Structure formats: structure tokens, C-alpha cells
Amino acid sequence: MAKARVLIRPKEGILDPQGKAVERALPALGFEGIEHVRVGRMVELEAENPERLGELCEKLLANPLIEDYEIERLDGAA
Amino acid sequence: MRWGVLQFPGSCDERDALHACSLLGEARLVWHEERDLNSIDAIVVPGGFSYGDYLRAGAIARFSPAMEAVSEFAAAGGPVLGICNGFQVLCEAALLPGALLLNDTLRFTCRQLDLIAVDGPETGHIDTFEARRPMLSIPAKHGEGRYFAPEGVLDALEANGQVAYRYAPGQNPNGSARDIAGVRNEAGNVIGLMPHPEHAVDPLTGSTDGLRVFEAVAAAGVPA
Numbered sequence: 001m002a003k004a005r006v007l008i009r010p011k012e013g014i015l016d017p018q019g020k021a022v023e024r025a026l027p028a029l030g031f032e033g034i035e036h037v038r039v040g041r042m043v044e045l046e047a048e049n050p051e052r053l054g055e056l057c058e059k060l061l062a063n064p065l066i067e068d069y070e071i072e073r074l075d076g077a078a
Numbered sequence: 079m080r081w082g083v084l085q086f087p088g089s090c091d092e093r094d095a096l097h098a099c100s101l102l103g104e105a106r107l108v109w110h111e112e113r114d115l116n117s118i119d120a121i122v123v124p125g126g127f128s129y130g131d132y133l134r135a136g137a138i139a140r141f142s143p144a145m146e147a148v149s150e151f152a153a154a155g156g157p158v159l160g161i162c163n164g165f166q167v168l169c170e171a172a173l174l175p176g177a178l179l180l181n182d183t184l185r186f187t188c189r190q191l192d193l194i195a196v197d198g199p200e201t202g203h204i205d206t207f208e209a210r211r212p213m214l215s216i217p218a219k220h221g222e223g224r225y226f227a228p229e230g231v232l233d234a235l236e237a238n239g240q241v242a243y244r245y246a247p248g249q250n251p252n253g254s255a256r257d258i259a260g261v262r263n264e265a266g267n268v269i270g271l272m273p274h275p276e277h278a279v280d281p282l283t284g285s286t287d288g289l290r291v292f293e294a295v296a297a298a299g300v301p302a
Contacts, residue, residue: 014179014226015179015182015224015253017180017181017182017183017184017253018180018184021184060133060137060138060141061133063134063137063170063177065176065177065226065227065228066177066179066226
């Protein structure tokens with residue numbers, strides 16, 4: 001089984017209200033100078049056929065219309 | 079007319095949808111594992127939280143056996159109405175263009191609002207056709223209702239008459255692009271909207287305008 005991590009985030013240019021809300025809360029906690037916060041999602045998985053992960057992302061894990069994704073292999077493979 | 083109302087684990091508005099359909103014909107529930115839609119003339123994909131709405135709203139329901147059958151039904155010209163979560167499911171299944179994102183307010187919205195029913199191609203500004211479009215009073219309740227599609231797709235939807243419903247000026251509750259509350263597919267037989275027409279079919283709840291949405295869908299399909 002190949003371990004992998006998939007990072008999913010809202011596409012550039014799409015309003016991310018979660019990111020905005022986090023950004024607005026930071027100054028009150030004393031964190032100044034933080035900008036462009038984007039909130040996404042991470043999926044960790046183990047795959048028997050890691051070459052199909054791209055297809056899996058396109059069909060289910062991400063909605064390519066609104067989200068970008070990156071597949072990161074955790075077992076050293078590209 | 080025989081209506082089928084889909085029921086996923088996590089659906090919660092299927093009973094009201096069933097009631098609304100029964101005012102216009104026969105109606106029965108279709109469990110998510112069912113594939114046989116042979117005796118059905120029109121399909122409603124109802125609101126709720128199908129499969130817990132895990133991952134993204136509607137993302138998992140799209141792979142259910144019943145939805146596979148609905149895709150074939152829609153491809154054959156059968157009328158399909160998606161309400162709220164049902165609209166999200168239809169978008170995820172690519173039966174309708176676009177996607178529904180988290181409300182720009184980050185809050186769940188629940189209110190009665192006015193919808194403009196749009197029945198044909200539109201290229202002008204919303205103000206120019208407001209006066210000659212029927213206005214429907216229908217409740218909306220959702221957390222992920224911000225309609226999104228790329229600008230080019232939005233232009234094409236307006237030019238092709240695929241915008242089915244808009245929020246009345248000043249009443250867009252979620253930041254939807256161009257005040258779009260509902261869209262139809264290119265053929266016109268699949269319609270989805272975020273507000274809930276099935277909750278507006280009895281004078282007891284203040285409006286019966288929702289029935290006009292069901293009637294529009296019934297008229298939109300190719301008879302089986």
C-alpha cells in the first residue's frame with residue numbers, strides 16, 4: 001500500500017469566506033501582518049493503485065470547478 | 079403524472095416534497111439503492127444532508143445507484159427537479175452547470191424570500207426584466223448556497239436562457255453570482271434551485287407559490 005496525502009484548496013480567485021474569517025480574527029489575538037489566508041482540506045490515504053489517485057481526486061476528493069488539489073506521495077515515490 | 083422523490087440517508091425534506099408532488103399527481107419515495115424508475119414521469123432530488131454531506135455537499139450522493147438511474151432518466155429527457163441539497167447533488171453529478179459554495183456570510187440562512195422566475199434567454203441587466211417576470215415567495219434555508227460558475231459559463235447560461243430563478247434585487251442571501259438562485263440544463267428538463275418550493279404549497283405556511291416550480295418542471299420534460 002502506498003501512503004499519500006492530498007491537499008485540496010479553493011481555486012485562486014474564488015471567495016473563501018472561511019479564510020477571510022480566520023484572517024479577520026488574527027489581529028485580535030495579536031497576530032498582525034497575516035494576509036491571504038485560504039482554508040482547504042487534507043486527505044490522508046493508503047492506496048493499492050496510487051497511479052489512480054489523480055482520477056480519484058478529479059471524481060470525488062476535489063471538485064475541479066472550484067478546487068485545486070495536490071497529491072503528495074509519502075513513500076518517496078514521485 | 080407519477081412523481082418519484084429520492085431519499086438518501088440524511089435527506090430531510092423528502093416528506094414535504096412528496097406532499098407537494100401528491101398535490102399534482104401520484105408520488106412515491108425512491109430509496110437511494112433503487113435503480114428502477116420505469117413507472118416514474120418526473121423526479122425530485124430533495125433537500126437535506128445526503129450521506130452527511132461529508133467531503134462536499136452532494137459529492138457522495140452523486141454515486142448512488144438511484145442517481146445513476148436519474149442520470150439516464152435525465153439524458154432521455156425526463157424532468158428532474160433538484161432542491162437545495164438536491165441542487166448540489168445535480169451540480170456534483172454534472173447534470174447542471176456550476177457549483178454551490180459556502181455562503182459568503184459563513185452563516186446558515188433561513189428566511190422567506192422573493193424569487194424571480196426566468197423563463198427564457200436573458201442578456202440584459204436584471205432591472206430590465208424584473209417587471210415582466212413572475213415573483214414567487216419561497217423560503218430558503220442553507221449553509222452552502224453560493225452559486226458559482228466561471229464568468230464565461232455565466233454569460234452562456236444567461237444567453238441560453240438557463241438561469242431559471244434569481245433572487246429579487248437585494249435579497250441574495252448567500253453571495254450567489256449574478257443573484258442566481260436556480261439554473262436549468264441546456265435541454266431544459268433538469269432544474270435545480272436552492273430555495274424550497276416544497277415548503278410553500280399550503281396557505282397555512284403563507285404561500286403556495288412553490289407549486290408553480292413543480293408545475294414548471296412537470297412541463298419541462300419530454301413525456302415518457
